[in-house]
Amino acid sequence: MIEALLERFAVDPRVAAAGRRAAGACEGGRERAAARATVSAQMLAAFAAEGVADSDLAATYGYGYDDRGRERYDSLLRRIFGTESAFARLSLVSGTQAITATIEACTPADGRVIAAAGRPYDTLRNALVDAPHSLARRGARYDEIPLADDGGVDHGGLERACRAGVDVVLVQRSRGYAARRSLSARECGEVARTVKRAAPQALVLVDNCYGELVEPTEPTHHGADAVMGSLIKNLGGGIAPGGAYVAGRRSVVERVAARHYAPGLGTALGPSFGLTRALLQGLFAAPQAVTECLAGLDFAAALFSELGEEVHPPAGAPRYDIVQAIRLGSRQRLLAFARGLQRAMPVNARFAPEPGDVPGYREPVVMSAGAFIPGATIELSCDAPLRPPFEVYLQGGTSRSHGMLGALLAADSLAAC
Template sequence: MKTREEAERILKSCEEENKALFAEIEETALYNTEKVLAAFREFHVAERHLKGTTGYGYGDIGRETLNAVFAKTLGAEDAIASPYFASGTHALKVSLYGLLRPGDILLSVTGAPYDTLMSVITKKGIGSLADYGVKYEQVDLNKDGSFDYDAILAALEHAPKMVFLTRSRGYSDRDAFSIEQLREAISFIKAHSKAIVFVDNCYGEFVEKEEPTAAGADMIVGSFTKNIGGGLAPSGGYAAGRRDLVRQVAFSLTAPSLGTEIGSYQPGYQSFFQGLFFAPHVVACALKGSILFGAAFSKMGYRTIPACGKRCGDIIRSIVFEDEKKLIEFCRIIQSVSPIDAYVTPEPWDMPGYNEQVIMAAGTFVGGASLELTADAPIKPPYIAYVQGGLTYEHIKLAVLRCIEEFA
């Protein structure tokens, strides 16, 4: 245990030691803010685009302009930016069902997707891709978290329709992939295959100056309650990439032949436009907070991923506790410093779609929003907590202070 004064000294030293990384993050945020502003200007975003519509939504200029702004920002030919995606998993599901057909092979080259998506792909009897005759193959990463190019090459000989890459780590103990790592892998895949290259981009938007589309990805998908929603979007997600592929995903979201021609949203689009505008700054806060968590817990003797002093590939910080009680206590501390439900004590529970019990600290304004400061973990060895987000850097600092007081 440390006093508040002792914890503040440790925190200050963590900030001093990471000034250079903080400066890089702030420069990236400036670049990405300019990119977002350029998209707003190009498509003449005006107050009328913030308003909602009812019924079929034919000619909904807010919906159409939001799609265009997202496509431009993400470096894509086209995009669907919709409040009707219920989660990142839902956006991925709709996209996969739009692009894959019976007999097609879906090849994941970053190991298994996270639990909820794995059920979408392989679980029998629930309307999964497997139930519809889509085959699944998998290439695991090397032990150091790098791509196994020999195994990928062998798997590509089976002529997969799609190659799937997960940018973030899920509940694994690897680093997230950088854009440069993705570029190398995608170039290799495209040199040996005509498969659609599909990237789960959740937790990765605005971490760098480029998105996976710039690295050659044909499709990227993400969630509005993570990075790109800026903490304001109340729901939704996006699918962006090649125009012909986005068209097929649109048919999956609404109905064949209708696509993005319909879809009203009476509450209006202000929170989505405004969230996108805020997102580069809020992501920068989250990244600086991740570095702060990593530095503080490294000083206290814990292993963190990414390693202390290393650049982040997403907004998630993994902290390896090797102890169930410490893991649970950490999540309870994060809950206790939350603006919402701070009085609640989180407990492990059987969360739908996951293989083990999961504990979640999520005192958020938007339910389950992981761009807000949250922490979660499967209850299994080596008892890794996954902490992410933070709408303000000051909030994250207070959480880190509280952790130092408890764990140092």
């Protein structure tokens, strides 16, 4: 594959040589292949058990009562996450909305929320703390537990904080825009056990964005009360046109539905507008899309490591999300990376990304994206806040060849910087 790409796309000779070495270093991985096969088999089993029929694909409008396709989709998520209930709606337009809605639905007006894995990513923290009408501005208490020295959760500090009283503990699984490592599903379960020892009544809610289907198990298999995320990231398979989800304890899901629609209406609402086919097809394709994405990111890690850049995680290391961090050290190099990556995009490849202000972020952000579904970060993209240590966060890529090409062209742009 590397030779086919290098034959058709001219890159700096140093990048080409590093690309060949990186491709060789990424071959193999029997343990990872077994895990990917397990995830794929689990999705096949979920669909086989659910028994989706042609009639389930019919469109609904208005209130969306008796939408069998929507009910099938919710049930599939329940099977995948091993939960009592699930609630996926097109009217939940982002992971941030689903996460915020769940936290607010589960937190009393004078309650307390603890972020267990340090500062959440900028847009979520803004929604919870700083923005007008945020939870904290309406009277709830919000605290963050700084990360431990190893980049994981400080369980001692978390347990002490929980003993002082807490209603909701938020766990951000992915690294976000921070110099920290992502958490495995099992580590999220360890957080849940720590919290329950100190505050048995507290709810542990996991921001699962970028982490779905990366491992054979999910945080809810290990004791988390609920997970929340976007349908245009991992679960969308590059096909789903929008939406977000909550899956977990029935009591949590019912609270979210009551907050989203109105108390007493339950989960029976939500028209599909003829998009159920795309949602189901995207979910069915999601394990393979995530597999391809992980392979492309592993190549990117190997390539940029060969070129002397600091990467996390390194090639061959366990991955718990679809994000690759690459530390570039300067604003100029961040912009060069983003502009090089943009050349690989199937949409808007002729445009050059420019940094700009993004709601919820303190610094300008440069983004490279050419997705068929705007914001679908299961498709190849990168984000980079223009602040030290000037890390770029490479995401997605529904085919490994596209991920590899993006990495090569980004590296080529850096070589000319």
